[in-house]
Amino acid sequence: MRAFGWNMLLAMAWVILSGTYSIGNLVVGMVLSYLVLAYVLRDKPTFARYFGKLPKIIGFVLFFIWDLLKANARVAYDVMTPTHLMRPGVIAIPLDVKDEGAITIFANLITVTPGTLTLDVSSDRKVLYVHIMYLDDEARQLAELKALEARVIDLLG
Template identity: 70%
Template sequence: MKAFGWNMMLALAWVVLSGSYTFSNLFGGMLLSYCVLAYVLRDRPAFELYFGKFPKMVKFVLFFIWDLIKSNARVAYDVLTPTHLMKPAVIAVPLDIKSDAGITVFSNLITVTPGSLALDVSTDKKVLFVHLMYFEDEQIHVAELKRLEAMVMEILE
């Protein structure tokens, strides 16, 4: 059984044995079983991939939440003030992600963030066209999006 399957099985056993069927208890059981499995299976190379992804996922979630907060604040400020600070533009972001799933996840993360929208992918899947509400400098925006793309590639590899 894969490491995630063992993690879920132990977490569900924790919930059943504790008798408290709540989401927080399931989450606690998942964290506890993750720590137990990470210790018990530390010498097996097959499980290294699973246990190495968790810190990357936490880093990505925190990064994306911070990015959402910043972009929401910027859009809210522009809506609430009488002057409009919008400078819309479409930029081309070169893609390093090769898989369709990776491109889809990356473009959806861009679209979910307020102030940006993934428009189209080139036919050769090497460029993603992104519409921005607040354009300043293309190099800065491309660098920010490339950082997000690198994090997505780390998680999906």
């Protein structure tokens, strides 16, 4: 967390020294200070984890946006056409993630995706129950949700 603190401190210094107080300028300061710190601290193994997170975060965001677009398109198509293709169902997802915070993040990512809703977590935190509007192929849906879980584990691990 020390690298993030330095990143924020340098970004704030950038904003103050440039004299332009805006979110865009803060983002520019964050990017510039990230690059400077990545270069200056490149030989410090304690900071390697911080600098390795950015590519993972970008990859996760792009992956989730793509999933979100696909789900929105499917729901929009079903709403706008006269025939309804819904086949709702509930599936149980065996959880590989053990941390309660990670389970919460995973469950919320499922819930914000159109067509899916997290219903419950088992009391032993080993199974997550999800309602799916389009349960055509349970194995495929389970594989997609497990891929999302693997990304969450990779990002938080």
